[in-house]
Amino acid sequence: MKKIEKKIGIIGLGNMGGAIAAGLSGSLPPEQIHVYDTDPEKSGKIEGVTVSPFIEEVIETSDILIIAVKTDKVDEILAKLRKYNGIIVSVAAGIKIETLARGAGIDKKIVRAMPNTPALAGCGMTVICSGENVNSDELENIKTILTYTGKVLILPEKLMDAVTGVSGSGPAYVFTFIQAIADGAVKMGIPRDDALTLAAQTVYGSAKMFLDKKENPIKLRDQVASPGGTTIEAIHVLEKAGFSGIIIDAIEAAVLKSKELGKT
Numbered sequence: 001m002k003k004i005e006k007k008i009g010i011i012g013l014g015n016m017g018g019a020i021a022a023g024l025s026g027s028l029p030p031e032q033i034h035v036y037d038t039d040p041e042k043s044g045k046i047e048g049v050t051v052s053p054f055i056e057e058v059i060e061t062s063d064i065l066i067i068a069v070k071t072d073k074v075d076e077i078l079a080k081l082r083k084y085n086g087i088i089v090s091v092a093a094g095i096k097i098e099t100l101a102r103g104a105g106i107d108k109k110i111v112r113a114m115p116n117t118p119a120l121a122g123c124g125m126t127v128i129c130s131g132e133n134v135n136s137d138e139l140e141n142i143k144t145i146l147t148y149t150g151k152v153l154i155l156p157e158k159l160m161d162a163v164t165g166v167s168g169s170g171p172a173y174v175f176t177f178i179q180a181i182a183d184g185a186v187k188m189g190i191p192r193d194d195a196l197t198l199a200a201q202t203v204y205g206s207a208k209m210f211l212d213k214k215e216n217p218i219k220l221r222d223q224v225a226s227p228g229g230t231t232i233e234a235i236h237v238l239e240k241a242g243f244s245g246i247i248i249d250a251i252e253a254a255v256l257k258s259k260e261l262g263k264t
Contacts, residue, residue: 004028004032004141004144004145006032006063006064006141006145007031007032007033007034007061007062007063007064008024008028008032008033008034008062008063008064008065008066008145009033009034009035009036009052009058009059009061009062009064009065009066010033010034010035010036010049010058010065010066010068011035011036011037011055011058011059011065011066011067011068011069011077012036012037012067012068012069012070012073013035013036013037013039013042013043013045013046013068014037014042014068014069014070015117016068016091016115016116016117016119017035017037017066017068017069017091018042018045018046018120019115019116019117019118019119019120019124019149020066020068020091020115020119020146020149021033021035021046021049022046022119022120023119023120023122023124023148023149023150024049024145024148024149025046025047025048025049026048026122026148027148028148030048030049030050031050033048033049033050034049034050034051034052034057034058034061034062035049035050035051035052035058036051036052036053036054036055036057036058055077055080056080059080059081059084062086063086063087064086064087064089064141064142064145065081065084065086065087065088065089066089066090066091066113067088067089067090067091067092068091068092069092070092071092071093071094071095071261074090074092074095074100074103075103078100078103078104079103081103081104081105081108082104082105084104084108086109087109087110087111087134087138087142088100088104088108088109088110088111089110089111089112089113089128089142090110090111090112090113091113091114091115093114093164093168093258093261094161094164094258094259094260094261094262094263095112095261095262096112096157096262097110097112097129097130097131097157099262100112100131101131107133108131108133109130109131109133109134109138110130110131110133110134111128111129111130111131111134111139111142112128112129112130112157112160113126113127113128113142113146114126114127114128114160114163114164114167114168115146115149115150115168116167116168116170116171117171118150118171119149119150122148122149122150123150124146124149124150124151125150125151125153125167125170126146126149126150126151126152126153127152127153127154127155127159127160127163127167128142128143128146128152128153128154128155129154129155129156129157129160130142139154160258161255161258161259161262162255164254164255164258165251165252165253165254165255165257165258166251168254168258169251169254173247173250174203177203178196178199178200178203179199181195181198181199181202181203182195182196182198182199183195185198185199206220221235
């Protein structure tokens with residue numbers, strides 16, 4: 001992987017900011033990652049980074065500044081960046097590059113990113129897009145940095161609300177699915193700890209198998225669902241209950257909420 005020489009600042013160490021900081025901390029030296037959060041307890045939980053006591057210190061020392069605060073706090077941070085000359089990376093759901101530029105300055109280099117919490121395990125999925133002031137080399141540099149936390153895609157900004165509903169919120173859907181599988185296992189007599197291991201490893205293994213093979217998921221499903229067997233019986237129950245439709249509806253609801261946040 002290309003060596004990163006830029007200093008990275010992270011403001012906000014909640015779910016997303018904390019996941020990015022943790023993902024980077026194992027790959028870059030502490031003096032290259034400066035973090036700040038209003039809650040000192042959050043800063044203390046992340047090892048391998050330089051904790052700054054003041055937000056101004058992070059801004060002044062960073063070539064790339066990742067803003068990972070709650071949506072309603074973004075304006076407050078942007079107002080402090082009028083003289084900032086580095087690249088601003090925002091992970092705030094729903095807030096468009098145009099809006100970020102109005103807050104920080106239309107001359108600013110802005111990248112919008114949507115990561116997810118599996119970045120904590122180095123298995124995150126992040127999508128990025130950029131404003132017109134960011135050149136292709138700079139965008140690739142941001143992609144390289146975020147690759148330390150997992151996979152990264154570059155997509156048009158018009159798709160970012162959809163990305164939020166799919167991969168940004170997606171881990172919550174998967175955790176709910178794991179819990180449901182484990183509950184089914186417990187109902188059938190398997191102890192809870194073993195049930196959770198069975199469920200989680202099955203989801204993990206299935207996802208890895210798909211990523212390795214890159215075959216149509218239905219084709220892979222057919223390899224498990226033998227004619228007249230147990231699997232097709234279970235799939236019948238899922239689809240009769242509207243399993244696929246419920247997932248699509250859930251993603252659509254998350255996307256609409258992301259668009260609503262962007263408007264406010």
